[in-house]
Amino acid sequence: MDSTAHWIWYPGDFSIHQGMLQNFAREERGMGWPAYWYIDDCNRNINFSRTYDLDNPTDFTVYARGIGYVDINGKKFRLGETLRCESGKNVITIFVGNPTGLPCVYIDGLVVKSDKGWQASNFVSELPAGNDPLFTSKDQNPNVIEYQKAELNPTKVKEIDNGVLFDFGRAVNGSLKVKLHQIDEVTICYGESRTEALDVDMCYYKQESVDETTHIRKRAFRFVFIPNAKKDNINLIAIHEYIPKQNISDFQTDNPLINKIWNVSTETLNLCSDLFFIDGIKRDRWIWAGDAYQANFINQYSFFNEEVDRRTLLALRGQDNIKQHINTIVDYSMLWVIGVLNHYEMTGDREFLKIVYPKMESMVRYFINQTNKQGFIYGRENDWIFVDWSEIDKDGTVAAEQALLIEVYKTMVTCGSVLNRPIENYQTLHDQLLENFLQHFWNEKKGAFIDSYESGKNHVTRHANIFAILFDLVDDDKKESILKNVLLNDKITRITTPYFKFFEQDALCKMNRQDIVYTTILDYWGGMLANDAVTFWEEYDPTKSGKDMYSMYGDPYGKSLCHAWGASPIYLLGRYFVGLYPTRPGYREFHVEPELDQFNKFHAILPIKNGKVIVDKNGDTLSVLASKGGGTLVLGKNEYALIPNKKLTVSLNHAKVDAG
Amino acid sequence: MDSTAHWIWYPGDFSIHQGMLQNFAREERGMGWPAYWYIDDCNRNINFSRTYDLDNPTDFTVYARGIGYVDINGKKFRLGETLRCESGKNVITIFVGNPTGLPCVYIDGLVVKSDKGWQASNFVSELPAGNDPLFTSKDQNPNVIEYQKAELNPTKVKEIDNGVLFDFGRAVNGSLKVKLHQIDEVTICYGESRTEALDVDMCYYKQESVDETTHIRKRAFRFVFIPNAKKDNINLIAIHEYIPKQNISDFQTDNPLINKIWNVSTETLNLCSDLFFIDGIKRDRWIWAGDAYQANFINQYSFFNEEVDRRTLLALRGQDNIKQHINTIVDYSMLWVIGVLNHYEMTGDREFLKIVYPKMESMVRYFINQTNKQGFIYGRENDWIFVDWSEIDKDGTVAAEQALLIEVYKTMVTCGSVLNRPIENYQTLHDQLLENFLQHFWNEKKGAFIDSYESGKNHVTRHANIFAILFDLVDDDKKESILKNVLLNDKITRITTPYFKFFEQDALCKMNRQDIVYTTILDYWGGMLANDAVTFWEEYDPTKSGKDMYSMYGDPYGKSLCHAWGASPIYLLGRYFVGLYPTRPGYREFHVEPELDQFNKFHAILPIKNGKVIVDKNGDTLSVLASKGGGTLVLGKNEYALIPNKKLTVSLNHAKVDAG
Known part of the structure; x- marks a missing residue:
């Protein structure tokens, strides 16, 4: 039992409230741009309750963010005052309402305190209270996120275009400190790229009439251009804001380019994951x-930050009552469910699963309500059947969506089993849907899944076929058929988005084509580095150059140059080259199955739950060390148990073992 | 079409947001006391849309409370700037998110403006935008209620108990202006009664360490006691806060006591109805x-304020998704539905009915989900089957609840018909439930309805029997039987709460027992006046005196001395003595059916929708004037059409008509 006192709230509310603020944080050319979907907020009115059986009288104080009172055995007391429970049975209920923010309390006392054991109720449902490791002191306010701040000087300052260009040499997410000399006020033009900053008319962020006292909003940039100024007129310091995260991962090989790709990937994910992905x-x-689904896979092989993942899952799902699909997208709702399973497999966090399982169940009920006789899920009015930005035949029900729904049912079987809930219904739904999916969407002539069987066009795209491999929906013969007829078939429209490239590379690795994936990483991500990237982009098209590189969605600077999914090499390298993955939830058991043919010298440290794994290769000598038990080194058909903190050394030529 | 520009929002959101703040406004002895039920807030993220076909270009500006932008034909523009629509078709969408308050906009322009015609969407449902007559200027903020303020000097100041007692002579709801002389700070003890103010330890409101600069919270009081001070030390001015309401009603008779009861009732309701009842x-x-259900009946005969009623109905119902019964009470949810019908009959407001009807339907579905095979509604876990504070046999399903449900179905038939919605199902449910109700709950031996048929106790209370009369659930014979066996039967436990006394007096009047009711009014309400009341109380027990008069719910000052339902004489006198009531919605037709035997001289002005009715009696001469058509004077079996603004004079002896 964790006995640390935390600020506590109705479970999920902190993430839902902060998630709302996050989805209101977008800015474009002087306009706020709230996300274009229904947005939940936290509960406004909460009570917290707990019964203590006390051997001795004890004092405590309740601090609250909101209005309310403390009820001890039916008598009302004030917040913020020292209260006493006499020995014996004490029923404590704390009532807190907060009309604008998160209602929450911190209970300070030796015995009576806000550690694990409090129940929270919104007067409809009662659940174990939620908390977050960020808030453990009574002086804090969970409505105020305490970002750490780093002052950064520009790495280059240059007079150009009748103004001054500041290059901070890295992506900054924060504010600016401005000192002016012999100039009253300036205009600040921001850029993720130098080109953008210099484009005074069209840059995405701009703030005019700035003097030394002006509040400068938190923005993301690497470059700042001040038009109509000289170097001597202005000093700029960037104030980067961040929530520190541990990262024990390390990646050093004989290929400097892949090393840099790993490090820039880490920087990219780090920037895109303060409170949320x-x-x-x-x-x-x-x-x-x-x-977020993809970011969590990347997170697993770098920061291994469980909190960001938990917060993100809770924020995405919102309050219990479902009003529309997550981000309005049917496939995203399904990825959310599947993402919970990945979180559980990564963390083994049964407590979180318990909180979130009812929300998974209601989400799956929501899916089932939009299935037809075959069990196929279809889009309703205002539902977005996205899959990917690609020409998919979306006539009638769509293959990729069914593949996701099969995996959703499997997720419910797995997670329900963990919690000893009835799962027969999900198993039946799974089996039926899988059968119908194979029967209707598998096209023997094409040796692949088609997008739609209703249209009669028998159109093949990569998407459903990739999911079929990733989710093991087909036998090995069909997988090979897909590899040949789809993934390695240039006649099938190529994946153009990095979003789906993630799934495609994942599938190729799963089919042991690390050779192809390694080349892709060096070309695609290396290509961005060759274009001066300090973080990885939303999309990279090697055929574009100059200003064209930065346009997207019809906006000259619409492309995001620090985009979470850009960090996917971390996952691909960790999962399929180092070959690390849990075989029982929370890495109670795990495999290391290296595939390091591309490297002569290789050193990596990767996180596992409550530990780490170190893998070294030098020529044909491989050594693996895991800081905790349950590990197995897998080399082809050979398996070697890993003893905690004992380095296991193997000759790759002879698969000879050496415990050192 | 109303062409006044208003602040607009998602319909219901203003009331739901302000209703939340209202339910957080309770204070007791230095503690905030949020209401103990689930509390909804407004939507956080909204868009407003409208298409204009313009003959000429036109300019407009969008003011918003929140962040967002304006989309004109797919292009984004800033809030707060002058924007132009060219001639031709223009599709305008305004996006506004507000993380802490009500998202709303005011559109200022000659043609493009926020008058009727805008749709509001929360990205799930789209409905005609809501507004409120309180907010018609771009400089306003619908998140800030602009109370009018009146400075009031105390009517009496007296040194007592080593302190100073201020009597403001009336109930004040507001703050205080404090001037101190030769004293640094004081303690303020408030009282609705003099006794309460002087009770420094136990008074309900108290503020310590007050100097001239201290913010003094808005509170309700008539008396203020400053302990440990002399008259010369302190000057107090009360700042009463209120939202002005029109009131054309007037009531003057030859009985000064009943006149005073009318006026104090008016004062009481006025104070209890700023934004909401x-x-x-x-x-x-x-x-x-x-x-609120009762307050609306009283409102109909005094302020005729449609806005307070609309806001209250919307705030009570909250957002679409129902999480629990209104105030957790099953009967209150049903009274809400029935209350909408009364609002419609009073106002004829079809537009409001259209907005609220889907919320009635979902509420009724919620009821149906908790009915048994006989169609009887039962209480589920956490549901409160209240009916009244009385010893009712609540074993199994309860008669009074079924009476309400029958009236609910009738309401749906009536309101659904108005909107041309299918109502057959509600009619069937109504007929079946009524039949089962009579079969199971009517006890022929007792000549009355019993509380519960499942318990076998055949216990009779007044409650279901009163509802049966009010909602016309039984024929005249049964009504007479109820009158004799229940209402006029001293062996049946008396109604002790003013809440149900309202329904009882209503039923007695309906059975033409105005004689009894008149005596009750003079005794019960007159009794409060004899005890120095300036507003009517939550409850009055003539057997209590001194300090005991003010205790309730186990609290020495728990009784509220300015309580909305205390104003019920207005309804009883207006509805059953003046005898005014609409016979078609919105008083398109109405009756005046006076029963003024208690008065020799009588003069009353009462509101009707868009007009008023004046009734005078002098000896046996009665005259009636209505400012609009549709009225009928009913005297026994005689009916006389009322011509607009023509006084109709009748001799009560001969029922002789004289148009004057």
Whole structure:
């Protein structure tokens, strides 16, 4: 039992409230741009309750963010005053309403305190109270996020275009400190790229009439251009804001380019994950379920930050009552459910699963309500059947959506089993849907899944086929068929978005084509580095150059240059090259199955739950060390148990073991 | 079409947001006391849309409370700037998010403006935008209620108990202006009664360490006591806050006591109805559906304020998704539905009915989900089957609840018909339930309805029997039987709460027992006046005196001395003595059916929709004037059409008509 006192609230409310603020944080050319979907807020009116059986009298004080009172055994007392419980049975209920923010309390006392054990109720449902490791002191306010601040000097300052260009040498997410000399006020033009900053008319962020006292909004940038000024007129310091995260991962090989790709990926994910996994720091700054799903896989092999993942899952799902699909997208709602399973497999966090499982169940009921006789899920009015920005035949029900729904049912079977809930219904739904999916969407002639069977066009795209591999929906023969007929078939329209490129690379690795994936990483991500990237972009098209590189969605600077999914090499390298993955939830058991043919010298440290794994390769000598038990080194058909903190050394030629 | 520009919002949101603040406004002895039920807030993220076909270009500006932008034909523009629509078709969408308050906009322009015609969407449902007559200027903020303020000097100041007692001579709801001389700070003890103010330890409101600069919270009081001070030390001015309301009603008879009862009733309702009908100004300050139901009947015969009623109905119902019964009370949810019908019959406001009807339907579905095979509604876990504070046999399903449900179905038939919605199902449910109700709950031996048929106790209370008369659930024979066996039967436990006394007096009048009711009014309400009341109380027990008069709910000053339902004489006198009531919605037709035997001289002005009715009696001469058509004077079996603004004079002896 954790006995640390935290600020506590109705479970999910902190994430839902802060998630709302996050989805309101987008800015474009002087306009606020709230996300274009229904947005939940936290509960306004909460009570917290707990019964203590006390051997001795004890004092405590309740601090609250909101209005209310403390009820001890039916008598009312004030917040913020020292209160006493006499020995014996004490029923304490704390009532807190907050009309504008998160209602929450901190209970300060030796015995009676806000550690684990309090129940929270919104007067409809009662659940174990929620908390967050960020808020453990009574002087804090969970409505105020305490960002750490780093002052950064520009790395280059240059007079150009009748103004001054500041290059901070890295992506900054924060404010600016401005000192002016012999000039009253200036205009600040921001850019993720130098080109953008210099484009005074069209840059995404701009603030005019700025003097030394002006409040400068938190923005994401690397460059700042001050038009109509000289170097001597102005000093700029960037104030980068961040929530510190641990990162024990390390990645050093004999290929400097892949090392840099790893490090820039880490920087990219780090920037895109303060409280939540957001898509990008300049744009949209929103929490998207598809982006977050991928970010969590990347997180697993770098920061291993469980909190960001938990917050993101809770924020995405919102309050119990479902009003529309997450981000309005049917496939994103399904990825949310599947993402909970990944979180559980990564963390083994049964307590979180318990909180979130009812929300999974209601979400799946929501899906079932939009299935037809075959069990196929279809889009309703205002539902967005997205899959990907690609020409998919969306006539009738769509293959990729069914593949996700099959995995959703499997997720419910797995998670329900963990919590000893009835899962027969999900198993039945799974089996039926899988059967119908294979029967209707598998096209023997094409040796692949088609998008739609209702249209009669028999059109093949990569998407459903990729999901079929990733979710093991087909046998090995069909997988090979998909590899040949789809993934390695240039006649099938290529994946153009980095979003789906993530799934495609994942599938290729799963089919042991690390060779192809390694080349892709060096070309695609290396290409961005060759274009001066300090973080990875939303999208990279090697055929574009100059100003064209930065345009997207019809906006010359619409492209986000620090985008979470840009960090996917971390996942691909960790999961399929180092070959680390849990085989029981929370890495109670795990495999290390290296595939390091591309490297002569290789050193990596990767996180696991409550520990780490170190993998070294030098020529044909491989050594693996895990800081905790349950690990197995897998080399082809050979398996070697890993003893905690004992380095296991193997000759890759002879698969000879050496415990050192 | 109303062409006044208003601040607009998602319909219901203003009332729901302000209703939340109202339900957070309770204070007791230095503690905030949020209402103990689930509390909804407004939507956070809204868009407003409208298409204009313009003959000429036109300019407009959008003012918003929140962040967002304006989309004109797919292009984004800033809030607060002059924007132009060219001639031709223009699709305008305004996006506004507000993380802490009501998202709303005011559109200022000659053609493009926020008058009727805008749609509001929360990204799930789109409905005609809501507004309120209080907010018609771009400089306003619908998140800030602009109370008018009146400075009031105390009527008496007296040194007593080593302190100073201020009597403001009336109930004040507001703050205080404090001037101190030769004293640094004081303690303010408030009282609705003199006794309460002088009770420094136990008075309900108290503020310590007050100097001239201290913010003094808005509170309800008539008396203020400053302990440990002399008259010369302190000057107090009360700042009464209120939202002005029109009141054309007037009531002058040859009985000064009943005149005073009318006026004090008016004062009482006025104080309890700023934005909403609340129960009382000192305590609870909450919006209760039962209290509001009655307040609306009283309002109909005094202020005829449609806005307070609309706001109250919207605030009570909250957002679409129903999480629990209104105020957690099953009967209150049903009174809410029935209250909408009364609002419609009073106002004829079809537009409001259209907005609220889907919320009635979902509420009724919620009821149906908790009915048994006989169609009887039962209480579920956490549901409160209240009916009244009385010893009712609540074993199994309860008669009074079924009576309400029958009236609910009738309401749906009536309101659904107005909107041309299918009502057959409600009619069937109504007929079945009525039949089962009579079969199971009517006890022929007792000549009355019993509380519960499942318990076998055959216990009779007044409550279901009163509803049966009020809602015309039984024929005249049964009504007479109820009158004799229940209402006029001293062996049946008396109604002790003013809440149900309202319904009882209503039923007695309906059975033409104005004689009894008149005596009751003079005794009960006159009794409060004899005890120095300046407003009517939550409850009055003539057997109590001194300090005991003020205690309730186990609290020495728990009783509210300015309580909305205390104003019920207005309704009883207006509805059953003047005899005014609409016979078609919105008084398109109405009756005046006077029963003025208690008066020799009588003069009353009462409001009707868009008009008024004046009734005078002098000896046996009665005259009636209505300012608009549709009226009928009913005297026994005689009916006389009322011609607009023509006084109709009748001799009560001969029923002789004289148009004057």
